[in-house]
Amino acid sequence: MDCQSLDVAKDCVNVLQKKFPESKRVGRLEAMLLEAKGSWGEAEKAYSSLLEDNPFDQVVHKRRVALVKAQGNLSGAIDFLNKYLETFMADHDAWRELAEIYISLQMYKQAAFCYEELILSQPTVPLYHLAYADVLYTLGGIENLLTAKKYYSITIDLTGGKNTRALFGNLSVHVSYCTAFKRTKQGRQGQSRLAIFGVSSFGERVQAESF
DSSP: TSSSSSHHHHHHHHHHHHOOOOHHHHHHHHHHHHHHHHHHHHHHHHHHHHHHHHHHOOHHHHHHHHHHTTTTTTTHHHHHHHHHHHOOTTTTHHHHHHHHHHTEEEEEEEEHHHHHHHHHTTTTOOOHHEEEEEEHHHHHHHHHHHHHHHHHHHHHTTTOOOHHHHHHHHHHHHHHHHHHHHOHHHHHHHHHHHHHHHHHHHHHHHHHHHH
């Protein structure tokens, strides 16, 4: 199926069906073959039937998400993922997929919630802190900018100062903050020190990557 040799895949599935007529795994392959052929309705019926027999089949749940997403139905994918996460709340990949779909629809507050869940469950993964900071920066506003700065800084700490995107993000937060809001002299000095550090670190990182 991955090679688009659907005729060969069909022959293989037929052989498996004859040898294992009651196998749910073979039934899953049959549904995936229908999906690969573009028979969306039949594939959905097959997946629904499999879930009736085993509502805790994570692979089938995810195939349903992929099915509706392939049809461009992102709202349906969101519904399926939310329903899936009600049961499998510890699935990090599902939370990340949901966050990315929300971002593609510019639903940034919902995406931020997904990244908060990921950070709570895996606080040492820099990628989640960075993505959360990006979402907060996109949302804008003084509170979101200050929080974004914190998470960019956490990403920098977790990566030993080697994440160029986080360094640039920290610098971008400073520029947006100083442009949009008037601060006290002490506040401006603090932000200036941060900017100097950000420019210096970002420049050193870019220079290092160019060699």
